[in-house]
Amino acid sequence: MDPAAWARPETRRSFAAYRRGALRWFAGGLVGVTAAIGLSAYAVQVLKRPGLGVFIVAAVILGLLGLIIGAGGLVRAQRFRKVLQRAPWQRARLRVAGPHLRLVFSADAETAADADRDQQGGVDVRLMTTSRWRVRAVVGYRDGEVLLCPAQDGSYVLTAQGMNNLYGLLPLERQPGRYRP
Structure with a gap:
């Protein structure tokens, strides 16, 4: 019986690359949402320009989209890891x-x-x-x-x-x- 796919170093490198991509999406979404929330308070209280709200809402939506994509990628990465640890190539x-x-x-x-x-x-x-x-x-x-x-x-x-x-x-x-x- 062949060893599990996870035993190969190339497999672990490929998994790490996939997981890094998911983490980048997640981190980017988190930064986007955090920056949008911080900018919204700044725009209203300091700049006194509530008209910037449209752009801030768009930034929040894009940040949430990044969070969702990143979370989905991390869930798939865990699923892939279980499969690779169980079966051979x-x-x-x-x-x-x-x-x-x-x-x-x-x-x-x-x-x-x-x-x-x-x-x-x-x-x-x-x-x-x-x-x-x-x-x-x-x-x-x-x-x-x-x-x-x-x-x-x-x-x-x-x-x-x-x-x-x-x-x-x-x-x-x-x-x-x-x-x-």
Whole structure:
């Protein structure tokens, strides 16, 4: 049996990079909200310009958005860590067709659930993220070999050599008539 994915130093570095990104979002949101609240008191009491309230409300909303994104990233990071500590990496070939991905597992890799596989041994998935730069980073590995760590709920954690980050993948439900990779 292969050791858990967490035993590899590259995995821990990729996890640290993912977690740092989430912490940056969270810290940025916290700073934004704090600065907006401090500026609101300053604008009203010292400058006597309550018209700045619109900009301050916008800053609070953006700060809250950063807090929510950061908190979500930290929750996903903890989930990824549990998956990586439990299961080994599996090798697969990444196929891309529009917003969907197909993972074709190597013959020597442990098989995924038979319900998720078609005749060619592929699993159809989509990225958890919609961030353009993260999608481009994954699509850059088109037709290349990637490493996957399966979760118990059918989702996957993806990385590749040189990617230095982690990406979450969700399985697609079977919907007849929809274009699939």
